[in-house]
Amino acid sequence: MLDNPVLISVIILTVLSLLRVHVIFALLIAAIVAGLVAGLPLSETMTIFIDGMGAQSGTALSYILLGIFAAMIAHSGIPGVLINRLLAIKKPSKYIFIFGLALTACLSGTLIPVHIAFIPILVPPLLYFFNKLKIDRRALASALTFGLKMPYMCIPVAYGLIFQGIIATEMTKNGMAINQTSVPVAMIIPAIGMWVGLFIAIFITYRKPRNYAQTNEDIEFLKEAKDEQPRRNFELRDGITIFAVIVALAIQLTFSSLVLGALSGIIVMFVGRIVTIKEGEDVVQGGVKLMGVIAFIMLIASGYATILKETNAISELVNAVNGVTGDSKLITAILLLFIGLLVTMGIGTSFGTVPILAVVFVPLCISIGFSPLATAAIIGTAGALGDAGSPASDSTLGPTSGLNADGQHDHIWDTCVPTFIHYNIPLFIFGIIAAMVL
Incomplete structure (x- = not known):
């Protein structure tokens, strides 16, 4: 088991990330190591890697x-209005801002389908204010990651509908039928673990003030946000923008497609002349700049995932688990969740992990005697584990894109490590509880 390609490559990925090697290079090196350890020639490894990048092309395009x-x-000006309202609060509490970001992140994956794209727009203008209140940005990163993860685990809307649908489909395909409406029930207990992690991060670990320098970037972001949008009443353009968001959500839910949802919202914004054709080029370039790097990292992570699948190393891990657990549900649940943590840490996407794990998890769960609800909890939690804390996850890349706008927030030590500790540990514990009681 110690020579397993998945185990070795994920350890290398983690070490390189902790040493501040950029996630793109860390993923490339980890993928090459996984292929070589599995006995694949270097040229074949790279061919598989490049071919595998196409598996996430839809996700990259949607981002x-x-x-x-x-x-x-x-x-359109709506974010500027919101920022001005926040800055107008006379006696602000840091907890209002922390929980406000968590709520906004929750909405970005449910009612307003922009996912992490709101972060580099909303957060940088507020950094000046966060610095003034001496809010530890690790608490803010924890709040954002919570809002990006918790809803899709147990709320059957938008991203949650997709994630839970994948679990139900893959379980049924591999021999254990379950209704999609049952999956949120199975994920309630693991989701409680997310809440526990959030409160520990905010009220215990990162409650003390932390000093940050007021940089020119922070001041400029704040000035631009205030200058662009003076106080004004609700206007027609605001109504059109809200309508565009509603259309994007409706199309996304109807066709289960983020690409069609985002594209429909963009069309409404052009037709409604919120963005004119003349302004379009600059706005589009700005949007690509916001999400381009993250989209490319997701492509590379997809190539890495393909390498792991081609080595059959995940099946080897599960077989090794089957050989030592016997009929113990507790030990089986612990080891399966550990495997899920390893795989998702490397791949960086819970959505992409579930189909990989279900193939080998479902037959094992059937043989051990887990119920469909318990199996759904194991697979769903195993997929979600590692999404927080993975250097290649959108749940960590998104928060860093906003909080590091002035260069004072490290992706690994200020986002990945805090979210790994505060969410993966509670998820692991509550996932085991769900597997044993459901």
Whole structure:
């Protein structure tokens, strides 16, 4: 088991990330190591890697379009109005801002389908204010990651509908039928673990003030946000923008497509002249800049995931688990969740992890005697584990894109490590509880 390609490559990915090697290079090196350890020639490893990048092309395109849509929403002026309202609070509490970001992140994956694209628009203008209140940005990163993860685990709307649908489909395909409406029930207990992690991060670990320098970037972001949108009443353009968001959500839910949802929202913004054709080029370039790097990292992570699948190393891990657990449900649940943590840490996407895990998890769960609800909890939690804390996850890349606008927030030590500790540990514990009681 110690020579397993997945185990070795994920350890290398983690070490390189902690040493501040950029996530793109860390993923490339980890993928090459996984292939070589599995006995694949270097040329074949790279061919598999490049071919595998195409598996996430739809996700990458959706992120680019969501970035453009978010840039158009910013151009409409609504974010500036919100920022001015926040800055007008006479005696602000840091907890209002922390929980406000968590709520906004929750909405970005449910009612307002822009996902992480809102972060580099909304957060940078507020950094000056966060610095003034001496809010530890690790608490803000924890709040944002919570809002990006918790809803899709147990709320059957938008991203949650997709995630839970994948779990139900893959379980049924591999021999254990379950209704999609049962999956949110199975994920309630693991979701409680997310809440526990959030409160520990905010009220215990990162409650003390932390000093940040007021940089020129922070001051400029704040000045631009205030200058662009003076106080004004509700206007027709605001109504059109809200309508565009509603259309994007409706199309996304109807066709289960982020690409079509974002594209429909963009079309409404152009037709409604929130963004004119003349302004379009600059706004589109701004949107691509917002999400381009993240989209490319997701492509590379997809190539890495393909390498792991081609090595059959995940099946080897599960077989090794089957050989030592016997009939113990507790030990089986612990080891399966550990495997899920390893795989998702490397791949960086819970959505992409579930189909990989279900193939080998479902037959094992059937043989051990887990119920469909318990199996759904194991697979769903195993997929979600590692999404927080992975250097290649959108749940960590998104928060860093906003909080590091002035260069004072490290992706690994200020986002990945805090979210790994505060969410993966509670998820692991509550996932085991769900597996044992359901």
